[in-house]
Amino acid sequence: MATTIWFQELFGQWGCLIALALALIINLPIFIWARLxxxxxxxxxxxxxxxxxSYxxxxxxxYLGLFTFFISSSFLTRYHKSVKEPFLDKFEKGGERDASQVLANGLAGFLFIVGYLLTILFSNNFLISNAFIYGFIAAIGTVNADTWATEIGIVSKDQPYWILNLKKKVERGTSGGVSAKGTAAAFLGSLVIGSLILLVESFWHNPIHSxxxxxxxxxxxxxxxCGFLGSIIDSFFGATIQGFFECTVCQKGTEKKTHxxxxxxxxxxxxxxxNDHVNFWxxxxxxxxAFGFGCFAYLL
Ligand SMILES: [Zn+2]
Structure with a gap:
């Protein structure tokens, strides 16, 4: 017998409609605000x-994990905006996030929770459904860590080091550059996502069967x-496979295809x-x- 989904347990047979109505009531004002x-x-x-x-x-x-990421990154993007202005030119995209950026940040987490949903609907294997949740925490942890590291690292006055050669310094805002403040922000970014989910897990309805x-x-x-490691992988990809360009007019390094x-x-x-591919991967x-660890640890 498969588990029932949370809204059926909470609201009974009209649960799906009530949950959908709640989702619209909560999300509409947020997205109107985000647009304005x-x-x-x-x-x-x-x-x-x-x-x-869907989350x-x-x-x-x-949803709480995604919401925390969205709200904190929206605010951090505006944090010390004038200090960031000279470096924004390096990035492919500006502060207004487009569909492919949203996909790049939300898709991995989405795949893990779809895995979780299918597991609870079609089997009773809590080992696997739990492992999907850990995968989700690490995936959202990574994008949150990366955003916090970028937005906080760039306002720090320390010049970042090149991740492939820590003796070499690079210009602030360079993908693949790492700094002490950025790395601490990355760890904090992942820690906040995991801790919030742990906190809610301990007090409310519990999707994790531990x-x-x-x-x-x-x-x-x-x-x-794993979320923190993900942000290191992100910097590593940023320094290696991510396309980096040079302007043929002003010779500045950039992620843009035209300058x-x-x-x-x-x-x-x-x-x-x-950059969007780097974030997704x-x-x-x-x-x-994290998913692999969740599956593997139970086998021991
Ligand atoms: Zn130029």
Missing amino acids: KHHLTLWGSIVAGFFGI WLINPVF ESSWQLLLFIAVAIV CSQPTKLIRGSKNFR SSFIAGLL
Whole structure:
């Protein structure tokens, strides 16, 4: 026998409609705000709305993870905006997030919670459904860590080090650059996601079926570490396979394909592997690590 989904347990036979109505009531004001404040483009907010409602329907615990990421990154992007202005030119995209950025940040987490949903609907295997939750925590942990690291690291006055050679310094805002403050922010970013889910798990409806609170703590701690590792993988990809270009007019390094109204020249990585691909793959790999650990640990 498969488990019933949270809204059926909570609201009975009309649960699905009530949960959907709640999702709309909660999400509409957030997305109107996000549009008015230019945190998201129109298509960005449509994709974010789709993620918001599906995350919520699968379990509000997952929604909380996504919500924390979205709100904290929206505020951090505005944090010390004038200090960031000179470096924004390096990035492919600005502060208003478009559909492909939203996909890059939310898709890996979405895949893990769809895995969770299918597992609880079609089998009673809590080992696997739990492992999907740890995968989800690591995936959202990674994108949160990466955003916190970028937005906080860039306002720090310390010049970052090149991740492939820690003796070499690079310009602030360079993908693949790492700094002490950015790394601490990354760890905190992943820690906040994992801790919030642990907190809600301890007080409310519980999607994680753990045998003991120590076990729960251990697995969430591993997922937090995987989320942090994900942000390191992100920097590593940023320094290697992500396309990096040079302006043929002003010679500045950039992630943009055009600069000073001229096409830029590729100097590193692959021209088709962009920052959005880096974000998706690093969060997906971090999720797989935590998912794998969740499956493997029970086998011992
Ligand atoms: Zn230029």
